[in-house]
Amino acid sequence: MRSEHSVPTMKDVAKEAGVALGTVSKVVNGIPVGESYRLRVEDAIKKLNYQVNSYAQGLKASKTYTVALLIPNTEEPFFASLVYHINLALLKRKYRMLLCSTDFDSEQEQEYVTMAQQNKVDGIIGLTYNPNLQIEENTPFVAIDRSMGTKIPCVASDNFAGGQLAAERLADLGCTNVAFLRTGSALDNEPNKRKAGFENGCLSRGLSYEMKILNDGDSYDEFEYFLAEHIRDGKLSFDGIFCVTDRLAYLIIKTLRRLNLRVPEDVQVIGFDGIRPFQGTDYVCSTIVQPVPEIAEMCVNLLLQENISSKPPLVCLPVTYAYGGTTREPDIWQG
Amino acid sequence: MRSEHSVPTMKDVAKEAGVALGTVSKVVNGIPVGESYRLRVEDAIKKLNYQVNSYAQGLKASKTYTVALLIPNTEEPFFASLVYHINLALLKRKYRMLLCSTDFDSEQEQEYVTMAQQNKVDGIIGLTYNPNLQIEENTPFVAIDRSMGTKIPCVASDNFAGGQLAAERLADLGCTNVAFLRTGSALDNEPNKRKAGFENGCLSRGLSYEMKILNDGDSYDEFEYFLAEHIRDGKLSFDGIFCVTDRLAYLIIKTLRRLNLRVPEDVQVIGFDGIRPFQGTDYVCSTIVQPVPEIAEMCVNLLLQENISSKPPLVCLPVTYAYGGTTREPDIWQG
């Protein structure tokens, strides 16, 4: 006799229902069995409150039903949003997520990938800036924001269109002289297409523009220095700024205000990502919103689909513009 | 012969090293074996690049090495921070985290708890406001921010001390007439002790104070209405506000500024939680910072420790005050 608190197994269900082990397995997995058998098994399952042991399943199938998510830092809002939506998409498909905050550490990233090549996870969704990550051919991998060869699908926002949209919007809002700001290295990743899109948009709308790369440190010195360079008689030499991320936009806006420049009156700012400081509150700034739920769904779809042949090398998903108080919208309430 | 891409097992290691299966198991688990045996096994493990199959381990031990984290919404910054640190603390102990965003849905919460009573997770860390969650005696459970009976340990910040600290700080900063604002229901949970702490602090410093409960909707109407009630001749009737969360503080500050009240010149605001809009940037407001890394460590410690007898019913961890631009600090740079 089983102890009171032990968990019922298929064996128990089989005994209760008076059928064979294999029959219970079939019922559990939705494989057709005789009507009367099915009913008896279903009754027994309900009576014993049986649930399959997914670890035994995993052992048998050499599957873990676990997907690793490699992501720099889950506290950063954009990444936190990805975590939320990818987790949701995986749970919907009865998969677990192994969350790996790599903290931009290449060694740790490689460690997790190696782990996947062993038997711990069925696949990896990775947002990684590590250019020399070694991924074996037979390890299911989906990249976010970074192409890693033709064998590995990459999912990203339509960054080019996003940059273009930002330029067009600044033009619509009356800007004539704009700047593009970004931080970090010029890796060949998808987000860096924002620049090309922005340039394209500026050209098509006849905006004069300037490109600037800043260091993303903890101090505002770099930002202040850059802005000071462009101030003549208390006036900034451009009236619109497109920042490659909301994070940068946030820092720039703080710096602008410290220098007694008004946003959006003196200079309008558009960021990228669509970050809100809290759930349900306004955006941090006017911004190009990434379709995070759709990115998440697409990643999971690509990772778990069986027909490998049809995997596209790059999927770009449409972005949208959203007002966040740092632009002068003609038709919106003015804060 | 094993196929090229299949994962090596203990059997393979045993064959390679010329020892028995059990010997390999011992080496892997750090149980002492003869020197020569250990060395041979270790060599074989390295040569084959062997890693244990934790699912087989789990099946054998009836352990899943998985802990469920029940949390309302992982996108909300405070919760995202908890997710990050609890995940880290679990990974350090070779445990996985099953992330469950309950979206404040009681049914879903109960579902996850039931799952734990089956065989899917070894324990639960839960931040849940559901007062009638059914937890079986034998399910390891650690609560965050809410006492759930004497059998279940609860981890929280020292909310009382936090409230007190806020009052004292407002007094130190020259406030004489302050308000306490909170939203949501008056459940008997730990965060609600912030109010008592604040009252206590006000009394000990001779501050006159007012308590107000607001609805936390998406609109600012409620906030505007409340503030308008307290404005005479363009002046607010209090010079300091303590908000029960940074989220509320953020919304109140936005409303204050919309009403042309200056923060911190006209009214100083202190929040609670310690939220930054992005990693490494300033706090959203001056705030009482919760020790999230310590809370995470404590939860995992309590959950995984074997000696159940020594589990305290409630652990309160110390909070700190941090400047975030919405108070008039005498000795800090003035933004």
Add this chain to the structure above:
DNA sequence: ATAATTTCATGTAACGTTTCATAATTCATT
């Protein structure tokens, strides 16, 4: 030098599932 004792590697059984060859049943055909 032999017996008694300790030490330690061995190999089998078991964890809960799925798969597959086998056996039992049903149904159609003669």
Add this chain to the structure above:
DNA sequence: AATGAATTATGAAACGTTACATGAAATTAT
């Protein structure tokens, strides 16, 4: 009614690990 073919339930084997009873070897005592 008896046979053969098709259908379907059965139960043993296997997945990779750990625990435990067994037995072999080494050590100590006589």
